Amino acid sequence: MTDTILSVENLDVSFQSYNGLIKAVRGVTFDLKKGETLAIVGESGSGKSVTAKSIMQLLPKKTTVINNGSIVYEGNDLLTYSKKEMEKIRGSEISMVFQDPMTSLNPTMKIGKQVMEGILKHKKISKKEAFVRAKELLELVGIPNAEERMKSYPHEFSGGMRQRVIIAMALASDPSVLIADEPTTALDVTIQAQILDLMKNIQKKTGTSILIITHDLGVVVNMAKRVAVMYAGQIVETGTLEEIFYDSKHPYTWGLMQSMPKLHQDRSVPLIPIAGSPPDVSKLHDGCPFAARCPYVMKVCHNHMPDQSTISGTHSVSCWLQDERAPHVEKPELGGNNVDKSKTS
Ligand SMILES: Nc1ncnc2c1ncn2[C@@H]1O[C@H](COP(=O)(O)OP(=O)(O)OP(=O)(O)O)[C@@H](O)[C@H]1O
Numbered sequence: 508m509t510d511t512i513l514s515v516e517n518l519d520v521s522f523q524s525y526n527g528l529i530k531a532v533r534g535v536t537f538d539l540k541k542g543e544t545l546a547i548v549g550e551s552g553s554g555k556s557v558t559a560k561s562i563m564q565l566l567p568k569k570t571t572v573i574n575n576g577s578i579v580y581e582g583n584d585l586l587t588y589s590k591k592e593m594e595k596i597r598g599s600e601i602s603m604v605f606q607d608p609m610t611s612l613n614p615t616m617k618i619g620k621q622v623m624e625g626i627l628k629h630k631k632i633s634k635k636e637a638f639v640r641a642k643e644l645l646e647l648v649g650i651p652n653a654e655e656r657m658k659s660y661p662h663e664f665s666g667g668m669r670q671r672v673i674i675a676m677a678l679a680s681d682p683s684v685l686i687a688d689e690p691t692t693a694l695d696v697t698i699q700a701q702i703l704d705l706m707k708n709i710q711k712k713t714g715t716s717i718l719i720i721t722h723d724l725g726v727v728v729n730m731a732k733r734v735a736v737m738y739a740g741q742i743v744e745t746g747t748l749e750e751i752f753y754d755s756k757h758p759y760t761w762g763l764m765q766s767m768p769k770l771h772q773d774r775s776v777p778l779i780p781i782a783g784s785p786p787d788v789s790k791l792h793d794g795c796p797f798a799a800r801c802p803y804v805m806k807v808c809h810n811h812m813p814d815q816s817t818i819s820g821t822h823s824v825s826c827w828l829q830d831e832r833a834p835h836v837e838k839p840e841l842g843g844n845n846v847d848k849s850k851t852s
Pocket residue numbers: 522524529530531549550551552553554555556557558567570722788
């Protein structure tokens with residue numbers, strides 16, 4: 508028996524466009540274990556959402572090209588599934604929560620009815636039973652006076668409460684995998700923390716595996732046990748939370764950490780953004796895509812993609828600095844050093 512529930516291997520996803528092929532995801536490989544939380548982190552445009560939407564097969568059929576890779580869920584490659592087979596999996600065994608709850612809710616329908624519809628879509632039960640289950644789910648996600656609030660419309664809920672409703676809907680079918688794409692980005696900091704706590708508690712209760720997608724390393728600290736760092740469509744470093752925060756090896760990971768607010772930081776200390784901007788993924792060259800922004804760039808980086816180096820059984824990185832011929836580079840002072848260690852253990 509394997510403890511892996513979802514295994515993405517060597518996934519390439521491109522889009523046809525008037526400007527040529529947009530290579531959004533290139534050779535992405537990761538495993539999601541049963542009951543764990545894995546975070547995919549990276550700047551905007553790095554291919555995080557495209558990876559998630561490939562799993563759910565939510566990308567536009569006409570322009571999307573997936574010409575390499577596999578997405579194996581419980582032993583079966585989802586990429587070989589028909590539309591009908593995929594419909595059975597989507598929203599029932601694998602559910603997704605998006606950033607903006609308003610786009611996932613029907614503004615003209617009462618909350619209770621929407622949650623009930625979600626339940627009835629996946630479970631052969633009576634309306635009465637669906638009502639009871641909807642109320643239970645809304646209670647599970649911390650909606651006060653759940654029965655009463657079922658009669659409200661989405662606009663009568665705050666942003667945080669709407670996101671709770673979305674999570675309740677995603678849980679309606681008892682999914683094995685929950686994919687959360689920037690689930691807290693639209694919310695203020697206090698509500699963000701509440702939603703992350705909620706997801707953690709739900710995971711404890713239900714054993715759901717969570718794939719969380721975020722640009723925010725703060726979310727990673729609160730949620731994930733393992734982290735994959737994505738840049739220009741590739742996973743450039745992957746490791747346990749501890750390895751990424753205390754022993755990261757990729758200058759891009761260092762850049763992300765330096766640009767992250769530190770715990771108890773004096774607000775007058777400026778964050779250091781990563782200089783430059785991500786490359787245009789329709790015009791990639793052969794070398795490391797981070798070369799143009801990397802403070803430690805070497806000649807080789809511009810022309811050749813580095814191989815993946817294994818740092819430990821759980822930690823790997825793709826960077827020429829790992830080559831024995833590379834000069835020794837001291838890791839800079841990083842925000843991660845100020846992260847509460849108790850959160851990573
Ligand atoms: N349907 C699409 N058609 C064409 N290009 C797309 C499509 N969806 C995404 N892309 C492109 O693919 C690349 C990766 O996008 P993706 O949305 O995965 O990034 P991301 O890391 O999730 O960032 P963000 O948080 O801003 O969504 C980007 O260059 C984006 O413009």
